[in-house]
Amino acid sequence: MVDELVTLTIDGVPVSVPKGTLVIEAAKQAGVLVPHYCYHPGLPVAGVCRMCLVEIEKAPKLQIACAAQVAEGMVVRTQSPAAKQGRTGVLELLLINHPLDCPICDQAGECELQDFTFQEGRYATRYSPDYPKRFNPVEDFGPDVLYVPNRCILCTRCVRFMEDVAKEPVLNVSERGDRAYIGIHTEGRLDHPWAGNVVDLCPVGSLLSKDFLHKARAWELDKTASICTGCSQGCNVTLDTRDNVVVRVRPRPNLEVNRYFICDHGRMNYRWMNRGDRIEAPLVRRDGELHAADWDEACERVASLLRGAGGRAVALVSPKASTEALFLARELCTGLEWTGAFQVVMGEEAPLAGVPNLALRAERAPNAKGAELLGYSRDYAAAIAAAASAAFVLVLDEPDLVVRTAGTLIYAGTVLPEGARHAAVVLPIANVAEEDGTFVNRDGRVQRYFQAKPAPGMARPAWWVFSELAAAAGRGERLANAGEAFERISASVDGLRGLAPV
Ligand code: SF4
Numbered sequence: 001m002v003d004e005l006v007t008l009t010i011d012g013v014p015v016s017v018p019k020g021t022l023v024i025e026a027a028k029q030a031g032v033l034v035p036h037y038c039y040h041p042g043l044p045v046a047g048v049c050r051m052c053l054v055e056i057e058k059a060p061k062l063q064i065a066c067a068a069q070v071a072e073g074m075v076v077r078t079q080s081p082a083a084k085q086g087r088t089g090v091l092e093l094l095l096i097n098h099p100l101d102c103p104i105c106d107q108a109g110e111c112e113l114q115d116f117t118f119q120e121g122r123y124a125t126r127y128s129p130d131y132p133k134r135f136n137p138v139e140d141f142g143p144d145v146l147y148v149p150n151r152c153i154l155c156t157r158c159v160r161f162m163e164d165v166a167k168e169p170v171l172n173v174s175e176r177g178d179r180a181y182i183g184i185h186t187e188g189r190l191d192h193p194w195a196g197n198v199v200d201l202c203p204v205g206s207l208l209s210k211d212f213l214h215k216a217r218a219w220e221l222d223k224t225a226s227i228c229t230g231c232s233q234g235c236n237v238t239l240d241t242r243d244n245v246v247v248r249v250r251p252r253p254n255l256e257v258n259r260y261f262i263c264d265h266g267r268m269n270y271r272w273m274n275r276g277d278r279i280e281a282p283l284v285r286r287d288g289e290l291h292a293a294d295w296d297e298a299c300e301r302v303a304s305l306l307r308g309a310g311g312r313a314v315a316l317v318s319p320k321a322s323t324e325a326l327f328l329a330r331e332l333c334t335g336l337e338w339t340g341a342f343q344v345v346m347g348e349e350a351p352l353a354g355v356p357n358l359a360l361r362a363e364r365a366p367n368a369k370g371a372e373l374l375g376y377s378r379d380y381a382a383a384i385a386a387a388a389s390a391a392f393v394l395v396l397d398e399p400d401l402v403v404r405t406a407g408t409l410i411y412a413g414t415v416l417p418e419g420a421r422h423a424a425v426v427l428p429i430a431n432v433a434e435e436d437g438t439f440v441n442r443d444g445r446v447q448r449y450f451q452a453k454p455a456p457g458m459a460r461p462a463w464w465v466f467s468e469l470a471a472a473a474g475r476g477e478r479l480a481n482a483g484e485a486f487e488r489i490s491a492s493v494d495g496l497r498g499l500a501p502v
Pocket residue numbers: 151152153154155156157158159182201202203204206207
């Protein structure tokens with residue numbers, strides 16, 4: 001059903017939005033960001049900070065844009081002298097007690113108090129420089145959350161998240177007036193599996209992640225759109241890198257998958273992306289030992305082994321590999337009797353109670369669904385047994401691999417597990433932060449992720465490696481990028497046919 005549309009004017013720009021839309025959201029459609037603190041689209045409206053004051057024609061006084069709904073013919077002015085004066089007044093009150101510790105605050109550079117003070121133009125205080133600002137010591141709120149009360153502007157986003165979204169109301173507003181602060185239940189901790197979201201929600205540097213503390217200034221970070229690999233939910237994330245090291249994972253809004261949130265397991269699941277013990281060059285077995293080689297030699301060796309192989313091929317793959325890599329690994333075995341399998345680490349399921357269909361899933365892998373659609377089986381034990389007598393065994397980034405085979409083992413991975421040291425050829429591949437690719441989440445949604453940092457040494461994306469091997473063995477054409485690989489998938493794989501990744 002099409003929503004009934006309402007037309008209004010915001011700063012002279014006409015917009016049409018569905019009936020019931022809040023003025024603050026309608027303003028975004030007119031290209032206007034109304035300053036705000038307590039409002040967040042993922043939380044119930046509170047209307048407590050008064051920062052979003054705007055002038056609405058025919059209304060007797062300034063209105064808060066986060067609580068006012070649009071009406072037909074409404075005329076909204078966000079930049080009128082009255083609206084601007086209202087907002088700078090609010091800022092003056094907020095800044096009375098706020099410390100000037102931006103130079104040492106982790107939020108500096110991405111702080112909404114800095115941004116809106118700059119935007120609105122509250123340049124000075126009327127308070128005496130000798131005014132003693134409120135002081136409260138820093139508190140430890142949970143495994144990864146510190147509370148710095150001096151910086152708190154009491155927007156209550158954190159309180160509402162824990163109460164209405166996580167459904168574990170451990171935070172409150174204690175005391176009143178200028179003594180108010182965020183209190184935590186005497187026997188409570190911010191240790192809910194999704195508690196880390198309060199750090200993202202806090203508009204200032206009052207709630208901080210211990211993990212990220214003093215790791216980087218906001219302006220030093222490069223940001224890359226990615227997909228969390230922590231479970232099969234497929235939450236959209238941003239990887240923050242500093243000098244090509246991943247230092248932070250933050251949620252990227254996707255209303256269909258994770259809204260504005262990620263769980264703490266996914267948030268902390270990045271250190272392995274920076275591992276230093278990577279395979280950095282192709283390794284080829286000569287005189288019984290593995291020796292470093294260039295890609296030409298490694299590809300030629302695999303191609304000649306493939307050309308000579310007949311009978312059964314077994315592919316043991318990781319459900320953390322991209323859809324493109326899994327598809328091309330299968331293509332490489334064309335003409336052989338093919339078996340493919342994967343195994344998934346399982347854990348405890350942890351739902352975010354206030355959001356339907358959002359949970360840290362028991363299946364701790366991002367692409368098990370993609371592997372299944374491509375014909376890989378979950379019967380890993382049977383594939384390991386079949387590998388014993390197979391002519392050709394390919395393994396794709398399986399860190400726990402232990403396989404014995406009478407045939408040839410080719411291992412493509414980021415690190416070399418003990419159980420793969422007898423491989424004929426070892427091929428270094430990029431990890432998820434070092435390549436473009438797609439995963440298919442548990443609901444069948446194909447989602448694209450992008451390269452955030454370079455791969456070490458001569459490591460290359462797995463899709464590139466398999467496309468080169470297939471070309472060298474005369475079993476396919478070289479592909480230029482991951483997008484071309486996905487085009488081949490969407491042209492030929494049932495369940496993914498005709499799809500384009502989003
Ligand atoms: S700690 Fe942050 S999110 Fe919580 S009330 Fe204070 S400013 Fe708002």
